[in-house]
Amino acid sequence: MGLKEKVRLRVQREVRHMRARRRQRDLAIVANRTGRIQRGDILIFCTLRNERIRLPYFFEYYRKMGVNHFIFVDNGSDDGTRDYLVRQEDVSLWSTTASYKRAHFGIDWLNGLMRRYAHNHWCLTVDPDEFLVYPFCDTRPLRALTDWMDSCSLRSMSAMLLDMYPRGAIGEEPYREGQDPFKIASWFDTGNYQISRNGQFGNVWIQGGPRGRAFFGDNPFAAPALNKIPLVRWHRRYAYISSTHMMLPRGLNNTYDRWGGEQVSGCLMHAKFIDTFGAKAEEEMRRGEHYAQSREYAAYQEQLSQEPKLWTRWSEQYVNWRQLEILGLISKGNWA
Amino acid sequence: MSVGFVMLCHTALDRAAEVARHWAKQGCPVVIHVDSRVRYRLVREMRDELSDVRKLVKFSPRYRCQWGGWNLVAATQAASQVMLKTFPDVQHVYLCSGSCLPLRPAADLIAYLQDRPDTDFIESVTTEEVGWTIGGLNIERFRLFFPFSWRRHRRLFDMSVRLQRRLGIRRRIPSGMVPHLGSQWWCLSRRTLTAILDNPERQAHDRYFSRVWIPDESYFQTLVRRYSTAIESRSLTLFKFDFQGKPHIFYDDHIPLLRRSDCFVARKAWAHADELYETFLGDCPEGVQRSEPNPGRIDRLFSAARERRLRGRAGLYNQGRFPVDNFENGKTAGPYSMFQGFSDLMPDFPDWLAKVTESRVHGHLFAPGRAEFSGGDTIIEGGLSDSASLRDYNPKSFLTSLIWNTTPERQCFQFGPADNQKLNGFIAADPNAQISVISGAWAVPLYRSGLPFSEIRREAARLQRIEMEFLELLSRHWVKARVRVWNLSEFLDDPLELLQLLVEEIAPRLRPRLTQPPEIVDLAGFGRFLQDLRNQGMQPMVMGDYPANDQFHTPDRHGHPLLVS
Numbered sequence: 001m002g003l004k005e006k007v008r009l010r011v012q013r014e015v016r017h018m019r020a021r022r023r024q025r026d027l028a029i030v031a032n033r034t035g036r037i038q039r040g041d042i043l044i045f046c047t048l049r050n051e052r053i054r055l056p057y058f059f060e061y062y063r064k065m066g067v068n069h070f071i072f073v074d075n076g077s078d079d080g081t082r083d084y085l086v087r088q089e090d091v092s093l094w095s096t097t098a099s100y101k102r103a104h105f106g107i108d109w110l111n112g113l114m115r116r117y118a119h120n121h122w123c124l125t126v127d128p129d130e131f132l133v134y135p136f137c138d139t140r141p142l143r144a145l146t147d148w149m150d151s152c153s154l155r156s157m158s159a160m161l162l163d164m165y166p167r168g169a170i171g172e173e174p175y176r177e178g179q180d181p182f183k184i185a186s187w188f189d190t191g192n193y194q195i196s197r198n199g200q201f202g203n204v205w206i207q208g209g210p211r212g213r214a215f216f217g218d219n220p221f222a223a224p225a226l227n228k229i230p231l232v233r234w235h236r237r238y239a240y241i242s243s244t245h246m247m248l249p250r251g252l253n254n255t256y257d258r259w260g261g262e263q264v265s266g267c268l269m270h271a272k273f274i275d276t277f278g279a280k281a282e283e284e285m286r287r288g289e290h291y292a293q294s295r296e297y298a299a300y301q302e303q304l305s306q307e308p309k310l311w312t313r314w315s316e317q318y319v320n321w322r323q324l325e326i327l328g329l330i331s332k333g334n335w336a
Numbered sequence: 337m338s339v340g341f342v343m344l345c346h347t348a349l350d351r352a353a354e355v356a357r358h359w360a361k362q363g364c365p366v367v368i369h370v371d372s373r374v375r376y377r378l379v380r381e382m383r384d385e386l387s388d389v390r391k392l393v394k395f396s397p398r399y400r401c402q403w404g405g406w407n408l409v410a411a412t413q414a415a416s417q418v419m420l421k422t423f424p425d426v427q428h429v430y431l432c433s434g435s436c437l438p439l440r441p442a443a444d445l446i447a448y449l450q451d452r453p454d455t456d457f458i459e460s461v462t463t464e465e466v467g468w469t470i471g472g473l474n475i476e477r478f479r480l481f482f483p484f485s486w487r488r489h490r491r492l493f494d495m496s497v498r499l500q501r502r503l504g505i506r507r508r509i510p511s512g513m514v515p516h517l518g519s520q521w522w523c524l525s526r527r528t529l530t531a532i533l534d535n536p537e538r539q540a541h542d543r544y545f546s547r548v549w550i551p552d553e554s555y556f557q558t559l560v561r562r563y564s565t566a567i568e569s570r571s572l573t574l575f576k577f578d579f580q581g582k583p584h585i586f587y588d589d590h591i592p593l594l595r596r597s598d599c600f601v602a603r604k605a606w607a608h609a610d611e612l613y614e615t616f617l618g619d620c621p622e623g624v625q626r627s628e629p630n631p632g633r634i635d636r637l638f639s640a641a642r643e644r645r646l647r648g649r650a651g652l653y654n655q656g657r658f659p660v661d662n663f664e665n666g667k668t669a670g671p672y673s674m675f676q677g678f679s680d681l682m683p684d685f686p687d688w689l690a691k692v693t694e695s696r697v698h699g700h701l702f703a704p705g706r707a708e709f710s711g712g713d714t715i716i717e718g719g720l721s722d723s724a725s726l727r728d729y730n731p732k733s734f735l736t737s738l739i740w741n742t743t744p745e746r747q748c749f750q751f752g753p754a755d756n757q758k759l760n761g762f763i764a765a766d767p768n769a770q771i772s773v774i775s776g777a778w779a780v781p782l783y784r785s786g787l788p789f790s791e792i793r794r795e796a797a798r799l800q801r802i803e804m805e806f807l808e809l810l811s812r813h814w815v816k817a818r819v820r821v822w823n824l825s826e827f828l829d830d831p832l833e834l835l836q837l838l839v840e841e842i843a844p845r846l847r848p849r850l851t852q853p854p855e856i857v858d859l860a861g862f863g864r865f866l867q868d869l870r871n872q873g874m875q876p877m878v879m880g881d882y883p884a885n886d887q888f889h890t891p892d893r894h895g896h897p898l899l900v901s
Binding site: 136139140143147148152158159160189191192193194195197208210218221227255256258260262263312314315328329330331333334335336 | 578579580582584585587588589606608609637638640641642644645646647648649652653654655656657658659660663664665666715716717718719720721723725726729730733734737740741
């Protein structure tokens with residue numbers, strides 16, 4: 001990497017930080033309990049809007065995993081999300097009604113908060129419908145992983161988005177509050193992902209899966225990116241660039257081995273395709289606050305009217321992380 | 337007669353205290369060294385916690401230990417001296433760390449050591465002949481100077497090493513000393529340890545070793561060779577280094593494995609592995625077990641991890657494994673075959689091949705319209721779709737996923753100059769690929785298409801150009817695929833023999849004996865057709881000497897396969 005490139009990336013990062021600082025003005029404190037964060041705590045950062053029904057299970061899942069504190073940015077929910085979050089003792093909440101799009105799809109808000117509160121902590125940046133699965137997650141808490149990564153001098157772990165879908169039509173079985181969404185959406189695609197390398201930031205770029213084949217068959221380039229780097233030992237100089245797909249400094253994107261070996265990686269199981277999806281797609285189309293003129297939601301809308309079924313006879317039902325490991329979707333690396 | 341433990345601690349003092357108490361409760365004395373960087377409050381807490389067993393648990397003078405530095409040895413010496421002086425009936429001293437976990441009752445260990453009273457258990461490997469280290473310096477640890485910290489000033493450290501190598505600077509190794517390396521976790525007999533610590537030459541030894549790189553892995557390991565009478569060169573502590581030279585860590589889910597290993601002490605346990613500590617620090621069973629340590633299964637587990645981290649699974653591309661070109665350790669997950677021209681000449685070829693070799697035979701996977709999966713499927717294993725745009729968006733992912741998803745079943749597919757040619761280089765460089773080409777066979781369906789001749793001529797020129805490019809690619813020196821190229825005339829000369837060759841390679845275990853090739857389309861008039869092309873100025877180059885009267889099997893001619901690689 002030449003000096004020019006280095007400078008360019010550095011400028012880009014500083015611009016991110018500046019934007020983040022400016023966008024902090026959007027945020028109003030609702031509950032700031034960050035004083036309770038202890039040294040070495042694992043934090044979750046999350047932006048959300050109208051996800052009340054998902055929250056109980058989200059908390060259950062991540063508290064059990066060993067996350068110590070949750071930091072939320074509520075983007076104008078009107079379904080009681082805010083009241084619910086305020087009642088949780090391990091949550092710090094900011095709220096805003098400003099544009100999600102103008103805050104770089106929420107990343108500016110989070111970058112700002114992380115700069116302030118995440119320094120020297122292991123942080124997980126996820127959406128309320130994303131559930132982290134990592135090697136040995138059934139027997140070892142998240143702290144075991146982060147401790148081990150510390151000892152190996154690893155600063156970040158990639159966790160690909162794994163779209164989960166139900167066997168029948170997407171809206172067929174209603175989701176109840178507190179229910180494990182993967183009891184309904186328990187199927188996934190095992191091996192139809194397109195993967196390439198992004199030369200500029202050095203991250204891998206993954207697309208495909210059920211969304212790729214069902215919604216973006218004619219225009220694969222536009223399919224949503226599935227590569228994510230949600231787990232990072234944060235430093236105040238770091239910044240997410242495009243959602244959690246890539247980061248700066250560039251070294252943090254280097255979560256894969258380039259000489260044939262496998263590095264440890266996990267999956268973010270994506271519980272998007274349950275019965276709340278139809279209403280969400282409709283609302284997001286109306287708001288137009290998502291990436292690239294919400295083209296993703298436009299593609300869904302087009303198909304949703306026809307009761308799409310993502311399930312095929314080659315879909316696989318989720319069992320545990322070992323299954324994902326055998327299928328080659330995640331890897332244990334040299335963690336044993 | 338008993339064994340005493342010297343524990344070196346710097347983190348997770350609560351766990352270290354638990355372990356110390358565990359030993360003390362079983363009557364074994366423990367001397368604890370706490371790194372002087374640890375805050376005093378924490379050490380006092382630890383002392384208080386262990387006050388009920390203070391007769392057997394002592395603390396030794398504290399040193400500031402840095403990884404790779406001399407103080408680690410100094411701390412060990414001081415703690416050992418406390419041990420030898422305070423507990424005169426200790427016959428063996430066992431060095432372990434604060435994160436070591438006892439796996440078997442002390443009685444087992446005592447019995448084991450009683451059977452071998454003068455034996456010193458210490459890994460000690462000669463440096464000259466064996467590379468014990470995982471990366472990094474070996475004999476140079478003894479011969480160079482190390483003024484800079486490797487942890488804090490790595491660049492300076494490397495530079496100074498390089499400079500000394502270039503200038504040929506060498507420290508003199510004291511006479512009578514043969515450098516040995518080994519794990520720092522040992523168990524020495526009182527006699528040997530006393531000989532090392534009370535030696536009149538000790539000051540000279542210490543002075544030399546205080547400037548050796550990572551002396552805790554060489555001080556005792558080297559000196560023991562001088563003073564010991566019976567060395568058992570292995571550690572009683574179960575430990576395994578990963579590829580970076582860091583010890584692997586044990587968690588709750590390793591309990592069954594650790595139980596069966598029959599080792600005495602394991603390094604290192606994760607401090608928050610509650611179940612692990614509860615299990616092994618719980619009540620000890622009565623009676624003495626005299627089984628030998630047997631870490632084989634754990635060795636295998638960690639070797640597999642190492643293999644996975646360094647070489648990975650062949651043919652896998654995912655978020656944690658995305659090798660650069662030609663460093664894949666296997667471009668694809670298994671062998672596969674690509675046939676060019678066969679189905680043009682023999683329309684039944686795919687079905688016939690599937691039957692004969694019991695493998696999966698697809699149509700043209702890279703056809704312009706769609707990926708022609710076997711059986712006309714639109715979606716196959718893994719959710720791979722037949723959409724041409726998805727496939728052409730990333731053909732490499734398409735092929736590698738296809739092979740990965742269907743392993744171990746062998747995949748065969750048809751190919752032709754009309755298909756997407758983007759992946760040719762990748763396939764040609766893949767040792768798993770078997771590429772068989774009948775050059776010029778693409779002209780047969782063209783001939784039978786009944787299209788206007790001008791169109792045929794244009795299309796023929798296009799296809800021939802593409803095929804010639806492909807053939808040229810296949811003759812490059814870097815091609816790793818198993819390539820066979822025949823021209824149309826060579827193939828038609830003796831199709832059975834050539835097909836036999838291919839079939840045997842695809843299904844070596846079945847060893848099918850062919851009696852009849854699949855039906856070849858009627859070629860009457862094809863020779864004339866080629867001549868017409870020629871007359872129109874479109875020289876057919878890739879068909880070979882196709883006879884104008886379509887007659888083959890003249891006894892004096894024999895087709896030889898052109899084996900390129």
